[in-house]
Amino acid sequence: MNHARRWSDQLSEELGSGASAELLSVDNVSLSFGGVKAIADISFDILKGEVRAIIGPNGAGKTSMLNVINGFYHPQEGIITFRGKQRRRMKPYQAAASGIARTFQNVALFKGMSTLDNIMSGRSLKMHCGFLWQVVHIGPARSEEIRHRRRVEEIIDFLEIAHIRKQPVGKLPYGLQKRVELGRAMAMEPELLLLDEPMAGMNLEEKEDMSRFIIDLNSEFGTTIALIEHDMGVVMDLADRVVVLDYGRKIADGTPAEVQANQDVIDAYLGVAH
Amino acid sequence: MLYREAGQFKTSYAADQALLPILQDRIGLSLILLVAFVGIPLLATDFFIGSVMIPFLVFSLAAIGLNILTGYAGQLSLGTGAFMGVGAYACYKLTTYFPDINIILLILFSGVFSAAAGVLFGLPSLRIKGLYLAITTLAAQFFLEWCFIRIAWLYNYNDSGAIEVPTRKLLDIAITGASATPVVRYLVIISVVTLMALVAANVLRGRIGRSWMMIRDMDIAAELMGIRPLRAKLSAFAFSSYYCGVAGALMVFMWIGSAEVESFDINHSFLVLFMVIIGGMGSLLGCFLGAAFIWVLPIIIRAVPQLIGLDLLAATTEHLTNIIIGVLIIFFLIVEPHGLARLWQLGKEKLRTWPFPYASN
Amino acid sequence: MDILHSIFVAPFIDMGAYPDFLLQVIWEGFVAGVLYSLIALGFVLIYKASGVFNFAQGIMVVFAALVLVSLHEMGMPAWVAVLVSVVVMGLLAIGVERFVLRKLVNQHDAILLMATIGLTLVLKGSGQLIFGGEPKPMITRELGLPTGASDWEVFGGVVIFQHIDIAATVVALLMVLALAVFFSKTRIGRALRAVADDHQAALSVGISLHQIWAIVWFAAGIVALVTGIMWGARSEVSFALEIIALKALAVLILGGFTSIPGAIVGGLVIGIGEKLFEVYWGALFGSGVEAWFAYVLALIFLLFRPQGLFGERIIERV
Numbered sequence: 001m002n003h004a005r006r007w008s009d010q011l012s013e014e015l016g017s018g019a020s021a022e023l024l025s026v027d028n029v030s031l032s033f034g035g036v037k038a039i040a041d042i043s044f045d046i047l048k049g050e051v052r053a054i055i056g057p058n059g060a061g062k063t064s065m066l067n068v069i070n071g072f073y074h075p076q077e078g079i080i081t082f083r084g085k086q087r088r089r090m091k092p093y094q095a096a097a098s099g100i101a102r103t104f105q106n107v108a109l110f111k112g113m114s115t116l117d118n119i120m121s122g123r124s125l126k127m128h129c130g131f132l133w134q135v136v137h138i139g140p141a142r143s144e145e146i147r148h149r150r151r152v153e154e155i156i157d158f159l160e161i162a163h164i165r166k167q168p169v170g171k172l173p174y175g176l177q178k179r180v181e182l183g184r185a186m187a188m189e190p191e192l193l194l195l196d197e198p199m200a201g202m203n204l205e206e207k208e209d210m211s212r213f214i215i216d217l218n219s220e221f222g223t224t225i226a227l228i229e230h231d232m233g234v235v236m237d238l239a240d241r242v243v244v245l246d247y248g249r250k251i252a253d254g255t256p257a258e259v260q261a262n263q264d265v266i267d268a269y270l271g272v273a274h
Numbered sequence: 275m276l277y278r279e280a281g282q283f284k285t286s287y288a289a290d291q292a293l294l295p296i297l298q299d300r301i302g303l304s305l306i307l308l309v310a311f312v313g314i315p316l317l318a319t320d321f322f323i324g325s326v327m328i329p330f331l332v333f334s335l336a337a338i339g340l341n342i343l344t345g346y347a348g349q350l351s352l353g354t355g356a357f358m359g360v361g362a363y364a365c366y367k368l369t370t371y372f373p374d375i376n377i378i379l380l381i382l383f384s385g386v387f388s389a390a391a392g393v394l395f396g397l398p399s400l401r402i403k404g405l406y407l408a409i410t411t412l413a414a415q416f417f418l419e420w421c422f423i424r425i426a427w428l429y430n431y432n433d434s435g436a437i438e439v440p441t442r443k444l445l446d447i448a449i450t451g452a453s454a455t456p457v458v459r460y461l462v463i464i465s466v467v468t469l470m471a472l473v474a475a476n477v478l479r480g481r482i483g484r485s486w487m488m489i490r491d492m493d494i495a496a497e498l499m500g501i502r503p504l505r506a507k508l509s510a511f512a513f514s515s516y517y518c519g520v521a522g523a524l525m526v527f528m529w530i531g532s533a534e535v536e537s538f539d540i541n542h543s544f545l546v547l548f549m550v551i552i553g554g555m556g557s558l559l560g561c562f563l564g565a566a567f568i569w570v571l572p573i574i575i576r577a578v579p580q581l582i583g584l585d586l587l588a589a590t591t592e593h594l595t596n597i598i599i600g601v602l603i604i605f606f607l608i609v610e611p612h613g614l615a616r617l618w619q620l621g622k623e624k625l626r627t628w629p630f631p632y633a634s635n
Numbered sequence: 636m637d638i639l640h641s642i643f644v645a646p647f648i649d650m651g652a653y654p655d656f657l658l659q660v661i662w663e664g665f666v667a668g669v670l671y672s673l674i675a676l677g678f679v680l681i682y683k684a685s686g687v688f689n690f691a692q693g694i695m696v697v698f699a700a701l702v703l704v705s706l707h708e709m710g711m712p713a714w715v716a717v718l719v720s721v722v723v724m725g726l727l728a729i730g731v732e733r734f735v736l737r738k739l740v741n742q743h744d745a746i747l748l749m750a751t752i753g754l755t756l757v758l759k760g761s762g763q764l765i766f767g768g769e770p771k772p773m774i775t776r777e778l779g780l781p782t783g784a785s786d787w788e789v790f791g792g793v794v795i796f797q798h799i800d801i802a803a804t805v806v807a808l809l810m811v812l813a814l815a816v817f818f819s820k821t822r823i824g825r826a827l828r829a830v831a832d833d834h835q836a837a838l839s840v841g842i843s844l845h846q847i848w849a850i851v852w853f854a855a856g857i858v859a860l861v862t863g864i865m866w867g868a869r870s871e872v873s874f875a876l877e878i879i880a881l882k883a884l885a886v887l888i889l890g891g892f893t894s895i896p897g898a899i900v901g902g903l904v905i906g907i908g909e910k911l912f913e914v915y916w917g918a919l920f921g922s923g924v925e926a927w928f929a930y931v932l933a934l935i936f937l938l939f940r941p942q943g944l945f946g947e948r949i950i951e952r953v
Contacts (some may be wrong), residue, residue: 112556113484120394122352125500127481137476142288145480149287183541188499197300350745402937405688405748405892409884410937413930424921463950540878544752551749593764607750608738 021222022081023048023192024069025052029059029078031068038064040248046192049084051218052226053239053256057268062228062247063105066194069226070102071095078090083191097125103181103198111170115180118169119155122187123148155183159213175206182213186223193217195227199234207234214238236260244268293475310464311369315457324456325531330569331460331467332525337549337561338474339517345555346478347510348490349399353411354518354546356418357590359517359538360388362526363428366437377442377450379463381527385519391418392515399507403493415540422535427505436534450527457527466524470517475558477513486510487556553604554613563614571595619631638919646915656794660914661907666800666869668809668906671929673862674883674896675890676811683831683891684851685736686744690751693880694758695856699724700863700872701766704774713777717860721823724856732849740844759874768874773867775799780868803865810861811899814854823850833895885933905929 025045030039046052050267054062067073069080072091079086082098091149101122110118127148133141156162159179164172169180178198185193199207211234216222229235232245235242236256244259246268252259259265276623282297284290292373294300314327340354365384367375395414399407423429441451448454449462477483485506498502526533545568553564572595579585612618650657675691702723706716775782781798818824825903829837830847838844866876885903890897909928917924 072494072498091502092494093500093502096498102498104495108492108495110495112491113487117484117487121484121496124481124485124488124497129481130475131482134477134480134482135473141476141480145291146287149291153287184499192462234289238540319872348745350748398934398938404744406888406937408745408748409888409930410934412881412884413934416927418929419927420923424923464759524804540881547749547752548756589768590764593760593768596756596760597764598760600753600758600760602754603753607742607746607753611742611746619873 002197021048022046023083024226025081026065026069027079027081029065029075029080031073031075037248039068041078042094042242042245042248042250043078044250044253045188046224046226047241048224049218049222050224050240051214052224053235053242054226054245055230055232055235055242055259056245059247061248062245063196064248065245066102066196066226066228069095069192070100070194094206096188100194101185101188101190101192102194103178103185103196104198107174107177107181107198109169109177109181109184112168114166114168115161115172115183116152116165119152119183119187120148122184123152125188138160152187155186158186158216159183175202175209178202178206178210179213182210186217187222190223192224192226195225195229197228197230198231201229207231211238239250291479293479301368307468310468311461315461323460326570326573327472328456328460328463328529330565330602331463331547332529333549333565333569334526334562335467335470336518336521336546337553337565338471338512338558339519339521340546341550341553341555341558341561342474342478342486342517343510343514344550345557345560346483346490347486347507348493349396349507350404350408351411351514352543352547353395353414353418353441353536355542356415357388357515357518357523358525358542359418359422359535360391360515360626361385361522363437363449363537364388364531365523365527366430366439367428369440369442373440373442376444377628378444378466381520381523382466384523385516388519388522389512389516391516392511396508396511396515399502412540415543418507419535419539422538434534436532437526438532450452450531452531463524463528466520470520471558474517475635478558482496482509520588548599548603552599552606552613554615555611555616557612559618560613560615563618567614568599569616571598636644641919642916649915653792654790655794658789660910662794662796662800664907664910665903666797666803666906667910668903669804670862670866670869670902671883671886671900671906672899673807673810673865674859674880675886675902676814676895677858677862678883678887679890679893679895679898680814680851680855680858684827685738685830686747686834687751688744688748688892689855690748691754691758691858692855693877693883694755694762695724695727695859696863696866696880697872697874697876698758698863699729699856700773700867701762701771703860703864704771704867704872705766707769707774707777713774713779716774717778720860720884721857724860728849728852728856729854732845736848736852737845738784746750756878759877763874770871770873770875771867772871773864775868778864780864797869799865799868803869806861806865810858811895814895817854823847827851882929885929888933889936905932908932929941 005090015129022045025043025106027043029042030040038072042065054065056062064073068075069082070091071094079088080090081087081093082100085098110121113121115122127144129141129144133139156165159182161176161179164176164180169177172180182195182198185195195214199210202210214225215238216226218225227235230237239256241254242252242256242259243250245263246264251264251268252262254262282295284295289295294303312391314323318327335360336354340351340358343349343351361384364387365377365381368375368380368384372380391414395411398410402410423435426435429435432438439450441448441453443449447458451459478486485496485501486509488501489500489503489506489510493503496506522538526537530537549564549568550561551564552567553562572591575591575595575598576588579591606613643832674692674696677695678689681687681689689896690789699720703716703720706719707713711719731754739747739750781802784795784797787794788794818828826837826842827847827850829842830844834844837847863872866872882905883902886898886901888901890899890901891903905928909925909932912928913922913925
């Protein structure tokens with residue numbers, strides 16, 4: 001938590017000096033399925049280097065928002081600007097190539113592969129060795145594999161999962177699966193990391209571990225993070241800024257303290273008598 | 275006691291990523307290769323080589339092809355037989371037009387044609403998943419079968435509608451056609467199969483193989499990690515069909531010597547699928563185990579009643595084989611979906627810890 | 636230009652010139668389509684209730700018909716043989732549920748498909764072992780099914796209707812109606828729809844999945860028996876039907892895996908389509924196009940409407 005505070009101090013300094021840049025901005029995005037509006041005219045931005053939380057009650061459109069950001073859903077209206085490039089429609093793999101990685105609400109690991117292979121799969125975009133070299137698996141193909149293995153081993157060390165390196169992920173306990181999934185996203189070395197409920201279903205100790213990884217990832221590697229989380233304690237401690245959604249609309253945006261004091265947010269969470 | 279990697283420390287990632295990191299496995303494989311390349315040609319009878327080993331190897335190669343697509347890339351195909359046929363007919367046409375080019379090269383090249391057919395029929399896989407895709411491969415199966423009958427050009431307008439393999443030589447030794455001895459044909463096949471199995475192992479453990487497995491396990495996550503689904507799926511179709519095509523060409527040129535459309539019908543597609551299921555999806559070793567099992571089982575069923583004095587009709591053994599294979603498929607899917615290959619692995623685990631069954635790692 | 640003419644113009648001129656022949660072709664296609672629909676119906680029943688893509692439906696048709704014919708050969712009166720065949724299909728359903736489905740709960744659908752391919756082999760092997768592999772005639776007369784044909788003079792020509800074809804259509808219609816009533820009006824039917832919707836939710840309100848699965852497989856078995864009788868009466872009871880039955884898969888693609896109306900419409904479209912294509916366009920390609928027409932049509936259709944004629948649009952989630 002200290003890390004987070006320190007980081008936000010640093011951030012405000014940067015803000016003061018005007019050095020902070022907008023990494024991603026979402027402008028007037030609307031998304032609907034058939035007649036159902038999942039997201040209605042939402043705008044917000046994510047600054048380089050910050051931890052940005054997206055919160056809201058169930059069904060508020062948080063996951064849909066992430067799906068829009070990384071190209072899985074195509075919004076009917078609105079523009080998304082990432083690293084200065086504007087787009088509305090983009091394929092998920094193009095989003096990945098432009099530097100967006102994510103984890104999933106329900107763990108979406110490659111179940112038939114080992115921890116090591118799962119994290120290696122995060123390096124896919126950085127490996128280019130051609131088919132013919134792959135066939136013989138000597139020279140460039142081999143050295144490329146080993147180079148990336150070294151990087152992956154660093155991530156394995158960072159996440160403290162060396163002991164399950166060669167185990168198939170399908171049989172790991174849930175908390176470890178979430179950690180492997182984080183490792184897989186880290187291996188992409190993304191500019192922007194989207195975490196969809198990274199701590200759902202975890203016990204306190206596991207949550208603390210995960211929080212520590214997120215803070216370190218943000219402060220040591222400088223990765224910008226956008227996370228969805230229901231545990232308000234975690235959100236308030238980790239996030240630099242929070243955007244609140246309800247029924248597909250944005251109802252608040254600001255620092256954790258501002259959001260906590262916002263009457264609309266309180267109404268959305270506690271319900272309000274009409 | 276014997277099978278244990280204790281004391282074999284890896285000091286580099288290269289050593290850890292080797293195909294066979296454990297010494298005992300390397301010794302075992304070397305022994306198998308020694309037997310396959312030297313022992314069998316020297317000692318085995320022509321019947322054993324011609325009726326057991328050669329079909330076994332051909333089907334192993336086809337099973338590798340299907341396993342790449344189904345076991346590694348997760349795209350169920352029921353059109354293996356037809357893709358084998360494309361390779362066989364392509365090879366036949368090639369050697370008709372270019373009789374002077376070495377037949378082994380032509381066999382290896384004929385796979386390119388079935389790879390192209392694979393890509394063509396794999397195109398729908400971008401929009402269609404799972405069971406639906408299995409049905410589009412049925413379209414490939416029946417459409418190509420029809421082509422093998424209707425396009426007389428494919429079999430050089432023979433009245434019989436069959437292709438007859440001409441004699442082709444390498445260094446004055448006949449390697450195809452009626453005059454080629456089983457041993458020679460066997461040596462050609464085992465060389466091709468060994469080489470191609472090695473290539474498959476290399477591709478599967480690298481970037482490309484991983485991209486297939488990513489698509490198989492969780493296609494959405496794979497796409498969000500930068501894998502292009504179309505490219506990954508089509509490359510799997512191409513690579514897989516190449517193997518099936520070469521297997522088909524080998525089957526006709528090196529094993530049965532002539533072929534008509536029945537050699538590539540849907541029953542063969544199923545046969546190879548059974549090999550993959552029983553051998554183990556997602557395992558190269560499983561391809562060999564499955565092919566051996568399915569090919570050898572009928573031979574045993576034929577032989578055993580004779581040994582104990584029963585006289586079964588040929589048809590009866592065929593029906594019994596069907597029942598047993600069917601039961602085994604269900605059994606394996608229920609008990610061990612990863613087939614014989616996983617059983618083998620479990621056996622090795624047991625060996626590692628023997629005689630202390632509860633010791634882990 | 637010639638080729639365009641023979642694809643786009645000549646066949647339609649032929650159709651217009653001999654409308655009685657066209658009508659005959661459509662009728663033949665229609666009847667074949669009815670039988671495809673019946674096989675597809677068996678698939679849909681099982682898929683809806685258990686999510687299993689039952690590859691064995693085709694062989695179940697052959698198996699059921701073989702049991703019936705063989706029982707009659709052994710001296711059983713026709714209607715007793717029918718009842719015993721129904722019992723056999725019931726036992727098969729219970730066996731499949733107990734020894735296959737129950738053990739494969741929650742498996743990937745491709746695994747379930749492959750298990751039914753295994754089941755196909757078992758049924759085929761045991762059918763051939765017990766009853767022999769040779770084709771057998773169906774006991775049409777003994778079952779009281781009509782034979783013979785009627786002529787209908789129309790468009791200055793004659794269209795021939797085989798009575799058995801008319802009977803097949805009527806029986807198929809009755810069966811679809813019976814199933815519809817069964818699904819919408821009975822307690823088991825409601826439970827079945829609940830299971831089709833959500834396995835776990837159905838379980839939680841006290842519906843037994845095992846029971847439901849056995850019942851749908853039994854229902855599919857009865858559909859198979861009826862299909863087998865009709866098919867057998869039109870030609871003969873043989874294992875060759877197994878390959879033809881695969882066309883029902885193409886029917887399912889057109890109709891969607893879960894829609895009974897879809898199965899019927901899909902079957903008719905494919906039955907009529909392939910007959911028309913064979914008769915009017917077949918010569919262009921060299922005959923035998925019936926072997927692949929259904930699949931290629933399904934393939935093309937899939938590219939434009941992956942969810943089938945009556946399926947709902949699929950929204951993917953992560």
